[in-house]
Amino acid sequence: MSVADRVMELARRRGFFWISAELYGGVSGFLDFGPLGKLLKRKIEEKWRQWFIVKNQEFVVEIETPVITPYKVFEASGHVAHFTDYMVECLKCGRKFRADHLIEEQAGLTGLEGLSEAELSSIIRERGLKCPECAGPLGEVKRFNLLFQTTIGPYSESIGFARPEAAQGMFTTFSRVYNAMRNRLPLGIAQIGKVMRNEISPRQGPIRLREFTIMELELFYDPKDPKCPVLDRSEVLRIVPEDRVSKKLMEPIEVTVEEALKTGVVLSEWTAYFMVLAQKFIQDLGIPFEKQMFIAKLPQERAHYASQVYDQVVELEKWGWVEVSGHAFRTDYDLRGHMASSGEDLRVYKQLSSEVEVEDYEVRPVLEALKEDFGGEAGLVANALKMMPGARVLEELESKGFFEMGKFRVYRRHVELVKVKRKVKGRRFIPFVAEPSFGAERLVYAAMEHAFKEKEGRVILSLPPDIAPIEVAVFPLVNRNGLPEKAREVYKALKDRGLLVEYDDSGSIGRRYARADEVGVPLAVTVDHQTLEDDTVTIRSRDTWRQVRCSIQQLPDVIEAYVRRKVAIAPLKELIE
RNA sequence: GCGGCCGUCGUCUAGCCUGGAGGAGGACACCAGCCUCCCGAGCUGGCGACCCGGGUUCAAAUCCCGGCGGCCGCACCA
Numbered sequence: 001m002s003v004a005d006r007v008m009e010l011a012r013r014r015g016f017f018w019i020s021a022e023l024y025g026g027v028s029g030f031l032d033f034g035p036l037g038k039l040l041k042r043k044i045e046e047k048w049r050q051w052f053i054v055k056n057q058e059f060v061v062e063i064e065t066p067v068i069t070p071y072k073v074f075e076a077s078g079h080v081a082h083f084t085d086y087m088v089e090c091l092k093c094g095r096k097f098r099a100d101h102l103i104e105e106q107a108g109l110t111g112l113e114g115l116s117e118a119e120l121s122s123i124i125r126e127r128g129l130k131c132p133e134c135a136g137p138l139g140e141v142k143r144f145n146l147l148f149q150t151t152i153g154p155y156s157e158s159i160g161f162a163r164p165e166a167a168q169g170m171f172t173t174f175s176r177v178y179n180a181m182r183n184r185l186p187l188g189i190a191q192i193g194k195v196m197r198n199e200i201s202p203r204q205g206p207i208r209l210r211e212f213t214i215m216e217l218e219l220f221y222d223p224k225d226p227k228c229p230v231l232d233r234s235e236v237l238r239i240v241p242e243d244r245v246s247k248k249l250m251e252p253i254e255v256t257v258e259e260a261l262k263t264g265v266v267l268s269e270w271t272a273y274f275m276v277l278a279q280k281f282i283q284d285l286g287i288p289f290e291k292q293m294f295i296a297k298l299p300q301e302r303a304h305y306a307s308q309v310y311d312q313v314v315e316l317e318k319w320g321w322v323e324v325s326g327h328a329f330r331t332d333y334d335l336r337g338h339m340a341s342s343g344e345d346l347r348v349y350k351q352l353s354s355e356v357e358v359e360d361y362e363v364r365p366v367l368e369a370l371k372e373d374f375g376g377e378a379g380l381v382a383n384a385l386k387m388m389p390g391a392r393v394l395e396e397l398e399s400k401g402f403f404e405m406g407k408f409r410v411y412r413r414h415v416e417l418v419k420v421k422r423k424v425k426g427r428r429f430i431p432f433v434a435e436p437s438f439g440a441e442r443l444v445y446a447a448m449e450h451a452f453k454e455k456e457g458r459v460i461l462s463l464p465p466d467i468a469p470i471e472v473a474v475f476p477l478v479n480r481n482g483l484p485e486k487a488r489e490v491y492k493a494l495k496d497r498g499l500l501v502e503y504d505d506s507g508s509i510g511r512r513y514a515r516a517d518e519v520g521v522p523l524a525v526t527v528d529h530q531t532l533e534d535d536t537v538t539i540r541s542r543d544t545w546r547q548v549r550c551s552i553q554q555l556p557d558v559i560e561a562y563v564r565r566k567v568a569i570a571p572l573k574e575l576i577e
Numbered sequence: 578g579c580g581g582c583c584g585u586c587g588u589c590u591a592g593c594c595u596g597g598a599g600g601a602g603g604a605c606a607c608c609a610g611c612c613u614c615c616c617g618a619g620c621u622g623g624c625g626a627c628c629c630g631g632g633u634u635c636a637a638a639u640c641c642c643g644g645c646g647g648c649c650g651c652a653c654c655a
Binding site for chain 1: 614616648
């Protein structure tokens, strides 16, 4: 039995998590969290909050936005068009392929994004493309959109989607939060919440889910001022950069932040900063540095919104290197799309210390061309274009052949770019965004798997003490001579301190230690006969199985320091070393 | 979604091929009690399962069909 199977078995048996709706046979891609799992997950979320929000509270705030989101938001974000896979099946051998990938490879065509299934089908027909495996004929292209769709209100035509990421909540409400935070950049907006993706065939238990908890942060900054003032450039990143990935060299290199930025291995200082934090956060969950790394995503596998993406992966016994976080450099892609679709100006204004003369490209919409291609929405596009940064429009037209604003794709003929010199007292610009994004359920599983140990045929879940779901256990050595009563008092004292405590008096003392070890209780307190004489108890360590005596009076302080702050104070110090 | 294999107490399993004798057996875990007490000890008792639906049959855990779910392979994983 693999470690993964045994972790899953433990998870079911002891109440961490299990497949949802088991009563009716279960559904893959959905998990229930039981009492211990919920506590563990909550502690992991809280730890993320500490590392990413509380630590950076000068410029990072947490918000909450709804799961159900109107159609227009995901249309503007590009998800309706891009959060889709096109599949084509071979009619002879039944193999399935990504239609766009197949066309790219066989016909050498690029820029297929945004084509409909009918258009892709006709390309396959016209060019006579065949199955790359058996040369059989190909069927019609089918489209899978991974968004969960619903209607808002009864009998309503109003389509809503469950969000596949929390990020759009941060973008759509950016102006308000920016305002509430008194118009300062950099600004981080974070959110922990449920998201849904209608995966075609989720497997791998807790690793690929259709509904899961995302922990996400959008860091908005001035593209002209990309410095991250809190970045320590001497930190080391374990990384497989893009050029190595493309050569299939998956061995990570260890580089300092300094080098990574200098060589362009990481494009944004803010991304580098969050990558450093992510490493520390994951280590803090008990996953060692050598068991984690960052892997660059190649352009064709990146999400539609991102210019550079690093996946943070951790090594799992059964599934290999599994993504636990994504670090995307989203530039101004999202805000741009929302500006075009909503017609709102989401730029920020930054006053300059004195009036200066600047040179820039002014974007002048060509209305006739826009009307031809966008019809009634031409005005919206024109309006948005006027707010776009000219240099960036030019750059993208030259490099990609088009400039994208959400659902609108603007080509050369739609705009005139005019070089202008102007005296200004301030700048208006669309902020750039660096995004770290974590999946909570995967982290719960990864933390459990890395904590899973065996000793003398017994299971020990060696979780870091500060994420252990139960923090301390209290046992009376025997159930008589007044020991249970005394043990109840100790239990209450610890509970009153706000600790998560379990009282257990059933079975032999050895069995109780074993049960506690299995769910990762770091410390167990036993009330014995000596307790009645001198008011001391034993504290037993899950990891070393050694014991020390401690006075009941000191006990809450000692336990709390260890499980909340990971500090061993006397007499626990001698026990843990 | 396709193909292969599979689905019995919480877990591991016996039984299925060859339909009946079934009140579905065992082990571990769990619960209660006794005993004992510093590492899953012992004794007694208890709870607890044939994935769902249909069919064949006098009779289905067993045979057939459909569904659901799992594992593996292919594909997919923004």
